[in-house]
Structures are given as C-alpha cells and as structure tokens.
Amino acid sequence: MAFEITNDFLENLTELIAINNDPAITELFEDLHYADIAEVLDELDFDESIYIIKLLDSEKTSEILTELDEDTREKILENLSAKEIAREIGEMDTDDAADIIGELSEERQRNVISALKDEEHAADIKELLSYDDNSAGALMGKELVKVYETWTVAGCMRRIRAQAKEVSRVHSIYVVDKQDKLIGRLSLKDLIVAKNEQKISEIYIDKVDAVNVNEDDEEVAKIMSKYDLEAIPVVDDNNVLLGRITIDDIVDVLKEEADKDYQLANGLTQDVEADDTVYELVKGRLPWLILGLFGSLGAVIIMQNFQTIMDNPDYKALFFFTPLIAAVAGNVGVQSSAIIVQGLANDLIKGSLWRRLLKEISISLINGFLLSIIIIVFTKILGFPISFSLAISISLMSVIIIASLIGTFVPIILDKRGIDPALATGPFITTSNDIFGILIYFSIAKIILGI
Incomplete structure (x- = not known):
C-alpha cells in the first residue's frame, strides 16, 4: 500500500522534532521508502528538514537527497558543510553524485570532491562533470560489471562477485578486450552452465547495443525505448567502455522533456513551477x-x-x-x-x-x-x-x-x-x-x- 502523508503524521513528527526525540523519529522513518521521506521533508519547515537530514544515516539520506524537490535540496545543501555533503555523496552512485555536485558553485564543488575519502569515486565524479549537459556522458554512471574475454569462467565468477558489491542492480555483464574496448555482453545463464575452465571468449555474445559518450540524451532515450533496454553501455570514439545508462535515468530524461514540451505548448518560454517567484x-x-x-x-x-x-x-x-x-x-x-x-x-x-x-x-x-x-x-x-x-x-x-x-x-x-x-x-x-x-x-x- 502506498504511503500517504497525513496531518496527524506531520503534527506528530513536528512534536518529536520540537522535543528532540531522536529515537522516536528514527523509528518513524525506519520502514519508509526514501522517496516517501523526501515527500515528507518537502512538507516540513526548512529547519525541520535539516534536522532530519543530519539525524538519519548517510546511506538513507543520500537516497533522500536525490528525490527531493530541487529548491528544497538547494536550501539543504547550502546549510551543510563540504564534509557533510561529501559524506552523503560518498554513498551515492556516481551519476547521482555528479548531478548533486553539479548544482553547487564551482568552489563548493572543489571542496566537496576534495573531502571525498574514496579517490576513485572522486575521480569518476570529476569525469562525469566534464561532459556536456544533456549528453550520454553526463547521464551515465560508472558502476557496472565488466569482464575480460581472456578470463576463465571460474575466475570471472570470482571477479563478478567483487564488482557486484559496488553495483546496486546488475542489468548486464559487459565483455571487453585488453584495451577495455567493448566487444560484447555475457548471458548470466551461459555463464552459470559453462565449464569452469572455459574462456569468456568462447561463450560471450558479440551483439551489444551501445551509445557514444557524446550522444544526445534524448537520442539515448529513443534507443532504449525502441529496443526495450533496461541499461545500455556508453563508449568513447574508440569503443572503450566508459559506463552505463540505466532505465531510471532515462525516465527522468523523458519526464523533463515532457514537462518542457508541455510548458512550451502552453506558452511558457522557460521551466517554471507554481512556487517560483x-x-x-x-x-x-x-x-x-x-x-x-x-x-x-x-x-x-x-x-x-x-x-x-x-x-x-x-x-x-x-x-x-x-x-x-x-x-x-x-x-x-x-x-x-x-x-x-x-x-x-x-x-x-x-x-x-x-x-x-x-x-x-x-x-x-x-x-x-x-x-x-x-x-x-x-x-x-x-x-x-x-x-x-x-x-x-x-x-x-x-x-x-x-x-x-x-x-x-x-x-x-x-x-x-x-x-x-x-x-x-x-x-x-x-x-x-x-x-x-x-x-x-x-x-x-x-x-x-x-x-
């Protein structure tokens, strides 16, 4: 059953915040989805939203930040230190992290990235920020599972387990050569039934859809929609595998485009909302x-x-x-x-x-x-x-x-x-x-x- 925000819920939460009853607040949000919590924060006063963001653990609040209304998120980020933002960013996938950091000023971007403990995560975010807006590069995430054609099935399974820890959803397993060029994909079924000593080169599928890193995001959406893809790999001009774009990112692109077209069709020259100035x-x-x-x-x-x-x-x-x-x-x-x-x-x-x-x-x-x-x-x-x-x-x-x-x-x-x-x-x-x-x-x- 979908969660519904009621006046009683908000009044109870406001009272708990007023008396600093942290255990009760934490318990209140324990079983709620992060998207539902984001809706709650949009309904609260700004100080109350900040209180909850600082109270809950970063694993949950990092997800909440990605779902918040842009204006609410902007105000919250303004009141968090670079270290606090870095702690939240550290729990996000690289594509979400780059989107959040991209909303900050250039100086704060540098401070937050410098405060990240994971150097590889920081480097990936800096790479994503370097791509043009509305391109596949700006849309992709660096988290994916890739294997080399020279690996054996047994070695591949060990490495997949290690890689999968960093990937929230394993849509596909991509196969690359020694130069990291994308050459195909791997069926999980074929991997499971294959013999341990078999090479990946013997069982991978060489037909794989991919998009260039500079491709327009609307074109990516059309490709994924046409072929019913849940994820698509992103490559550079030399076909080197750089990342992947997942269906949740494409849904956001389609929604933004639909909102823009609706406003243009009704005589609005820029993206505006009812609560704008x-x-x-x-x-x-x-x-x-x-x-x-x-x-x-x-x-x-x-x-x-x-x-x-x-x-x-x-x-x-x-x-x-x-x-x-x-x-x-x-x-x-x-x-x-x-x-x-x-x-x-x-x-x-x-x-x-x-x-x-x-x-x-x-x-x-x-x-x-x-x-x-x-x-x-x-x-x-x-x-x-x-x-x-x-x-x-x-x-x-x-x-x-x-x-x-x-x-x-x-x-x-x-x-x-x-x-x-x-x-x-x-x-x-x-x-x-x-x-x-x-x-x-x-x-x-x-x-x-x-x-």
Whole structure:
C-alpha cells in the first residue's frame, strides 16, 4: 500500500522534532521508502528538514537527497558543510553524485570532491562533470560489471562477485578486450552452465547495443525505448567502455522533456513551477503574451482593411462569425501540430512529405466539409441568405486546410533547424492561424459576396 502523508503524521513528527526525540523519529522513518521521506521533508519547515537530514544515516539520506524537490535540496545543501555533503555523496552512485555536485558553485564543488575519502569515486565524479549537459556522458554512471574475454569462467565468477558489491542492480555483464574496448555482453545463464575452465571468449555474445559518450540524451532515450533496454553501455570514439545508462535515468530524461514540451505548448518560454517567484513566472509567461498581443494587433489591422464590409448593413453580421473562424483555425492548427510533434518525438515522421501533405489535405477536406454543412444549416435557420452561408462555409473549409498545413509543416521545419518542435503546438501556431484565418475569411467573403 502506498504511503500517504497525513496531518496527524506531520503534527506528530513536528512534536518529536520540537522535543528532540531522536529515537522516536528514527523509528518513524525506519520502514519508509526514501522517496516517501523526501515527500515528507518537502512538507516540513526548512529547519525541520535539516534536522532530519543530519539525524538519519548517510546511506538513507543520500537516497533522500536525490528525490527531493530541487529548491528544497538547494536550501539543504547550502546549510551543510563540504564534509557533510561529501559524506552523503560518498554513498551515492556516481551519476547521482555528479548531478548533486553539479548544482553547487564551482568552489563548493572543489571542496566537496576534495573531502571525498574514496579517490576513485572522486575521480569518476570529476569525469562525469566534464561532459556536456544533456549528453550520454553526463547521464551515465560508472558502476557496472565488466569482464575480460581472456578470463576463465571460474575466475570471472570470482571477479563478478567483487564488482557486484559496488553495483546496486546488475542489468548486464559487459565483455571487453585488453584495451577495455567493448566487444560484447555475457548471458548470466551461459555463464552459470559453462565449464569452469572455459574462456569468456568462447561463450560471450558479440551483439551489444551501445551509445557514444557524446550522444544526445534524448537520442539515448529513443534507443532504449525502441529496443526495450533496461541499461545500455556508453563508449568513447574508440569503443572503450566508459559506463552505463540505466532505465531510471532515462525516465527522468523523458519526464523533463515532457514537462518542457508541455510548458512550451502552453506558452511558457522557460521551466517554471507554481512556487517560483513572481519575477520568474512573469519572465516565463510574458514573451508569448507579447507575441499574442502583436498577433491580435495584426488581426485588427487586417479587419480595418475590410472596412467596406462593416459599412454595408447587409453584411455586418460577417463580423459576428470572426471568433468562430479564429477559434477553428487555432484548434485545427494545434491538433495537427500536436500529432506531428508527438510523431517527431517518437521518431515516427518518416517517408515523403508530399504524401503527408495529401493526407492532411484529405483530412481537412472531410472535416471542413462536415463543419461547413453545420454552418450552412445554422445560418439558414437564422434566416441568412444562401450567398452569406456559402461565403462563411467556403471560408471555413479554406481556413481549416491552411491551418492544418501550417500545423503540419511548421513543427517539421523547426525540427530540421534544430529548434524544439513543441514550440509549434502553443500560442505560436494559434496566433499565426488566427491571423491567416481572418485574412482568408474576409478575402473569400468579399469575393463571393461581391462587396
């Protein structure tokens, strides 16, 4: 059963902290998962969170720190000494340790790494910090199990036991040559049934998926998702085995990318959260609001150019349908772009662009035709002349076609230029389609009605 934070639990914990009842607090957290404890700390006052972090053993608090909200963790780390942080880092896997240290200032990074007792652990962390953000190198961990092709099965088993002590989960056993170049992987089943005197070179599997250390983390996520991998080895340009990336790291990448795309699609130019400062929230929202404002001003200018329609008492009602045209254009564009962005994210947008063009036109014609029939029926019920109904319905069909094409090709063009295509699913596509929609609407209406 999942743990649930209750008011009674928090009140009891707060009282125990107030009277410094350390044994009771330790017992309270003894059977809780570190992710649950992290949730509890996010709910407590800062001083109370620091109290618990310093009370619990480093083996548990190191895991808790990786699960904490970034803002909470930043405040806690600011109030821990370099030695205290080093004690926590010493219990972490290298990838988690590098992520935590990477949040510190350069001076504190040096102090913490210097305070680490395990020199090999410190060297591994420094190596991970040297890789570019969002690369496989920054994402990987150094903990893995590797064996040499020249080892015997008996010798391999002894060394695996020693290596496995440092690895929390043994997803795969990697086989390397004398130069530490990755040449394959080892099946645990084959290892168990093999004879003790057999060489690893006789039983290893030479087919193994790997990624380059400079590969983009999103590409790594696509590869692991495509082949259902729980872990993937990381190599350099010479195919030397450097580390491995596990599925939990990829889940974090996918979550971050989904959050970023969601915010872009809703007109937020940077990563912001509900509890950020007013300045950060304004900075994240304002650029798209300005874009929307200029888009609306553009629509005003377009409508001014069709003043003759407004001056004609027989066709003033055309302006009442302006919000309808703009809304449909925006919705169609967002629908089309959302499908394309999803396809690009999953690497499904392949083949001829002309075929996709014809497909979008076909979909638009069907949707536009059905919606146009509804418009004709609606306007006839209201008593408008048939020419008026045709002007609106033909305009609507044209707007739907243009909006769907814009929604389809803008994300593809952005992607080809190295710009996040999620940008095209939000206010950008809505604003542009609003403007084009109004322009097309009044232009067609003016032609059909002969105004």
